[in-house]
Amino acid sequence: MLKSFFILCSGSDSDILKSCSNGEQNKYAGIGATVFFTAVMAGIAASYALYTVFNSVYMAIGFGLIWGLLIFNLDRFIVSTIKKRERFLDEFIQALPRIILAIIIAIVISKPLELKIFEKEINHVLLEQKNELTLANKEQIAQxxxxxxxxxxxxxxxxxxxxxxxxxxxxxxxxxxxxxxxxxxxxxxxxxxxxxxxxxxxxxxxxxxxxxxxxxxxxxxxxxxxxxxxxxxxxxxxxxxxxxxxxxxxGLMARINALGKLPWLPSFFIFLLFLAIETSPIIAKLLSPKGAYDLKLEDAESALKTWVKRNAEERNTLLKTEINLNNKVYSNIAEEEELYQYKRKKARELMQLQADAFFKKQQNIL
CATH class of the missing domain: 1.10.287 (Helix Hairpins)
Structure with missing residues (x-):
């Protein structure tokens, strides 16, 4: 049950994966678990960040849940769209935009948790800033x-x-x-x-x-x-x-600024940790060899492309044949004397009606 859920989180084709070995299934279950827990951590981070802004538990939990689902969907999309290629460079170029997106997500996830981890130190910095602001405020008012x-x-x-x-x-x-x-x-x-x-x-x-x-x-x-x-x-x-x-x-901005006054090295390592977590599914897909699932998926996609291409070619051939037949039929009909006399008769009647209508119109004007 849990394995099936993580496979679902990985964005892989479960029908194809069922026909693969347990090792292949476990690989994609691990990728799905990484995607899931990354989304959970993103939801927790967003909840804390919103709680510091609005000071409302329900609003923070609600937005954190939405944010976690959004990150889950993005990560699942990123992993599922990376296809194995013949050359690693092609795979890396394909994954590069997704790696940039993963870096952005890692920054968004890590920053609120950094605020929570270094909360005491941040409070100390904020206290010093508040004292300075209090003295400056008194001096300004005293002026x-x-x-x-x-x-x-x-x-x-x-x-x-x-x-x-x-x-x-x-x-x-x-x-x-x-x-x-x-x-x-x-x-x-x-x-x-x-x-x-x-x-x-x-x-x-x-x-x-x-x-x-x-x-x-x-x-x-x-x-x-x-x-x-x-x-x-x-x-x-x-x-x-x-x-x-x-x-x-x-507030949130004041705490972020206070965090910037602390030594940067601990925050940088926390960011690297979340960056590693966020990019681990992509790195796993890039570093893993081409497995049975990739071969079967490529075969299924290739079969679908071949079927679509064949249908398109059949429709083009049918269209060309239909055009040729219609041209031939109309060419033969154009040579028949009976059809010529019939069209001549109808054209003559039409011209007579136009002449009569013009005569009546001019008569009414006079």
Whole structure:
């Protein structure tokens, strides 16, 4: 049962193969098994590739099944159409387009499985790329807000500097009138005289101005700080909203690019493995000697070609004979006087009818 199934997978003529030896049957059963398992691996690879794209098990399995059947049909067609020739070069030229197709199929099959085999390493590369993208994203968004925040901080620093300068001025005035009272500066007179009172009033006025300045600048600083807080919240919101895009940076193309950043040698050997599997039925057909099945198949095809050619030649001979007979019959009939007189009579009647019809038409016009 299993042997019959693999023979069916090989694309060979089962009726002819039944009349061959067990060795010949086993050879084609092995070729069919290679075709079958290549299609199974192609289906698994396609399922995984589609699962990484759509993240749906049912869709991945369905498409993987269709892809596996497609590869099975292609491989079966490739193997079944390779015929044994007298010279190996003729066989190789015949198989060359099919070998190119097999290489393409091997690349398509091997790549998704490489992604699965090196999944951990790919995830590490993707993590590094995501971190780089996160930092770059924050820097790009920050470029929209940092100049505004910097300007607001400069305004706050300027307001605070005004307060500091005013405080220094008030402190200097305080030291001035205290020194005047102690007699250590100014008039050098100990006590609270007119000059002391003048300096004290000047200090008190400056102190009131300082208090008013602190009140006004505090309100301005609070407003500016609120603007900075709003800008920072907007920045954090934009970073938060764009982060899912970066977190989702693990699609099929991203994984293929990440695979390209890994050492190429392991991936290359996996590709060679699948290339060997995919081309093994073709290589087996090319390297295997001309067996009983090939001879019987060639005999059957040659018999069919001979039968078709004979039928075509018989039809051509029949056509030529029929043409010759018809020419001879019509030549003999053309020489009969009775047929000539009959045709002459009918032609005369036709010309009379045409003349009468023309006369009536001209009469109606007049």
């Amino acid at each position: 929209q807000f940092n100049p505004k925040i910097s300007d607001l901080n400069n305004e706050i620093a300027g307001l605070e500097l005004q307060i500091t300068e005013k405080e220094n001025s008030v402190n200097n005035l305080y030291n001035t009138y205290i020194s005047e009272a102690e007699g250590t500066a100014g008039t050098k007179l100990l006590g609270k005289g007119p000059v002391y009172k003048e300096k004290r009033d000047k200090h008190d006025a400056a102190l009131l101005e300082l208090q008013q300045l602190k009140k006004e600048n505090k309100e301005k600083i609070a407003t500016l700080e609120n603007q900075i807080t709003n800008l920072e919240n907007t920045y954090n919101t934009q970073v938060k909203n764009t982060q899912p895009v970066i977190d989702g940076f693990d």
